Amino acid sequence: MKVKIHTLFQYLLDTTQADPEAFIGFSLAEPPKLGDFLDDLDPDMSLDWNLKSFRGLPELRQRVIDQAGLAGLCTADDVVITAGAAEANYLAFMQLVQPGDEIITETPGWPQIEVLAKARQAQVKLVKRDEANGWDLPLDQLENLITENTKLIFLTNPNNPTGKLLSAQDLRRIAQMADKVGAWLIIDEVYAGLEWTADRAPSIAGIYERGITTGSVSKALGLQGLRTGWLVCQDKNMVMDAIILRENSSEIMNVMGEVIAEVALRPDRLSKALDDARRDSIATLEYLDRYITSEPKLSWHRPEAGLIGLARLSAGIDGDLFAKRLLAEPYKTFLLPGSAYGLSNHIRMGVGGGASAKLELGLSRMSELLAKW
Structure with missing residues (x-):
């Protein structure tokens, strides 16, 4: 479709x-500006791809793990560098969801997954965030929507577009819900790092074996034009499936995007x-x-x-x-x-x-x- x-x-x-x-x-x-990075760029750098890994620049993948607080829980081999978080979401969804599968996503929320689900002829269930309660995600309602046929749950944290946060306790409860039926759980973290009322929540890839964390340098760092994001998952088959699908779409990453993103994610x-x-x-x-x-x-x-x-x-x-x-x-x-x-x-x-x-x-x-x- x-x-x-x-x-x-x-x-x-x-x-x-x-x-x-x-x-x-x-x-x-x-x-x-580009000039902000010139001192850290090698003018003799080849503009061919990194020739080291189809997963993305190894140094960048380690930066992703470190900035997400996943060191000791995940490794750089659990990361695939993508063309923004949108491609990360796309790769995971298209490899996991088949026609007729049941998915759950939030409203209001990032609309990409609902669009893909309709095209895939999957069944979409929506959990409605409660405006009267400050856009809370009603966890009891989410739990009631989950069935043995639920293949995937997709959420954003912080929520896009309301800015509502899921806590560590919320994420663990959602992971338990998903685990009861063997469902995959994608949490898009494009706004992580810009929390106003609480600390950054833990990434789902470190909580749940079928948890998939997606993110990018686009929002908090303002580097949308690099088109550099990531997918993190402990499941080796899921990561390889994402690499295989990307081979048939964007194939490899933008080498300049990878290099500049790695510089941007250096701790200092x-x-x-x-x-x-x-x-x-x-x-x-x-x-x-x-x-x-x-x-x-x-x-x-x-x-x-x-x-x-x-x-x-x-x-x-x-x-x-x-x-x-x-x-x-x-x-x-x-x-x-x-x-x-x-x-x-x-x-x-x-x-x-x-x-x-x-x-x-x-x-x-x-x-x-x-x-x-």
């Missing part, structure tokens, strides 16, 4: 034609980058929180982690129509409507992008449009 476009991607495609002047809801940290450099991202993002989050509190037609549950959250519009304001009007003249401001996550009465707000996002300008224009609604 053909993969059909999702609302989120369709809106992003449309936005590229609009040339917005300001962005509300930027979803990644302010990107560094990573620590500083995360400290900078946290400092800038929390300051912007405080500003955004004050804005939403003062705006009578908006409300939200402030994110516990990550760079984005969902705000509810007051009754009678359709998120799609609002976002389209805000993108058009005279406002020319990008905003992702909640329909991208199945919530027509919401909009995505974010604190990423740094000064280039021109958030303050975008918010002032949004207030103008809200006042006229």
